[in-house]
Amino acid sequence: xPKTELINKKSLKFLEKYLNTTSPTxxxxxxxxxxxxxxxPYVDEIRSDNYGTAYGIxxxxxxxxxxxEAHADEISWYVNYxxxxxxxxxxxxxxxxxxxxxxxxxxxxxxxxxxxxVFGWPAVHVRTPDKDETPKIDTIWIDCGVSSREEVEKLGxxxxxxxxxxxxxxxxxxxxxxxxxxxxxxxxxxIAEVARLIHENKDKFDFGIYFTNSxxxxxxxRGAEMITKTIQPDVAIVTDVTHDTTTPKMNKMKDGEVKxxxxxxxxxxxxxxNNLRELILETAEKKKIPFQRAASSRVTxxxxxxxxxxxxxxxxxxxxxxxxxxxxTVEMVHKDDVENTIKLMYESVKKIKNNQSFKYF
Numbered sequence: 001x002p003k004t005e006l007i008n009k010k011s012l013k014f015l016e017k018y019l020n021t022t023s024p025t026x027x028x029x030x031x032x033x034x035x036x037x038x039x040x041p042y043v044d045e046i047r048s049d050n051y052g053t054a055y056g057i058x059x060x061x062x063x064x065x066x067x068x069e070a071h072a073d074e075i076s077w078y079v080n081y082x083x084x085x086x087x088x089x090x091x092x093x094x095x096x097x098x099x100x101x102x103x104x105x106x107x108x109x110x111x112x113x114x115x116x117x118v119f120g121w122p123a124v125h126v127r128t129p130d131k132d133e134t135p136k137i138d139t140i141w142i143d144c145g146v147s148s149r150e151e152v153e154k155l156g157x158x159x160x161x162x163x164x165x166x167x168x169x170x171x172x173x174x175x176x177x178x179x180x181x182x183x184x185x186x187x188x189x190x191i192a193e194v195a196r197l198i199h200e201n202k203d204k205f206d207f208g209i210y211f212t213n214s215x216x217x218x219x220x221x222r223g224a225e226m227i228t229k230t231i232q233p234d235v236a237i238v239t240d241v242t243h244d245t246t247t248p249k250m251n252k253m254k255d256g257e258v259k260x261x262x263x264x265x266x267x268x269x270x271x272x273x274n275n276l277r278e279l280i281l282e283t284a285e286k287k288k289i290p291f292q293r294a295a296s297s298r299v300t301x302x303x304x305x306x307x308x309x310x311x312x313x314x315x316x317x318x319x320x321x322x323x324x325x326x327x328x329t330v331e332m333v334h335k336d337d338v339e340n341t342i343k344l345m346y347e348s349v350k351k352i353k354n355n356q357s358f359k360y361f
Contacts, residue, residue: 024076062208070187071217094218110156167329224303236307242320263290271308273315315358
């Protein structure tokens with residue numbers, strides 16, 4: 001058990017500010033600045049790459065390198081077309097969901113600043129019940145309260161502007177953190193907390209630890225793909241979110257059983273190196289950290305895949321945080337799961353030995 005608090009008032013304040021800071025795919029700079037500001041006192045060195053992946057390093061001169069990784073970007077939209085009447089049509093930037101868009105307020109990011117708007121949709125009174133259509137990307141639109149393309153452009157809005165949701169952090173019933181973009185800035189928070197615990201507990205390591213907050217996961221693991229070639233790690237432990245399958249309309253037969261409050265989820269998948277996974281499971285059992293198991297067919301769909309299949313094969317593992325309502329503005333994670341995921345990563349890193357081989361056989 002760590003000697004210091006897993007999540008204290010200072011770290012919770014950071015979590016709230018970090019989640020409320022926009023960090024859309026390809027435009028993660030503001031979120032990364034907040035993350036760097038928080039983790040910097042707990043590491044020896046901060047670095048970043050050309051596309052914005054940021055990482056803090058303990059023991060940067062060590063040859064053996066262990067990565068703890070999360071991704072920093074959130075889903076968003078791009079302005080794709082402005083109609084003569086001033087309505088804005090969009091395309092995805094990441095896995096944005098058209099179904100949740102109608103009636104949502106939005107921030108359109110321009111060089112002149114934030115332009116406010118709303119996603120429109122016909123009122124229930126004028127829709128034909130037996131022909132009611134589900135919102136789709138090419139049928140939803142944003143209304144900025146103007147009446148022409150020229151007025152929209154005068155506001156500074158143009159094709160390519162990024163659009164985000166303004167929904168902010170809240171604590172629900174003292175048990176859940178709720179916000180947009182918990183996927184996966186909560187991961188960046190958790191790896192930063194591991195760095196804080198190591199610093200405050202004065203733990204010593206004879207290998208390098210790279211706390212890595214990657215960009216562009218939502219569009220194909222691109223930030224991880226770039227940074228693993230730069231760092232060239234010997235081991236990678238990745239954290240991301242996974243679906244709570246106990247809520248309505250989920251299929252446990254298809255997606256397995258994972259529950260918020262049940263602990264971090266350790267994944268079985270081809271990309272997950274068996275010996276590293278077993279080290280994590282043994283750590284959880286020895287330290288009495290609650291955990292769940294999940295299996296992924298073919299790929300994990302997370303940055304684990306990018307690390308595992310790089311540099312001739314990097315022993316990689318995935319520790320996931322159960323989450324409800326992924327890619328909505330009300331993503332939810334249980335406070336106990338956040339603490340136990342931090343604890344499991346912290347204790348697992350302490351079990352790794354310098355120059356340890358995770359060879360398959």
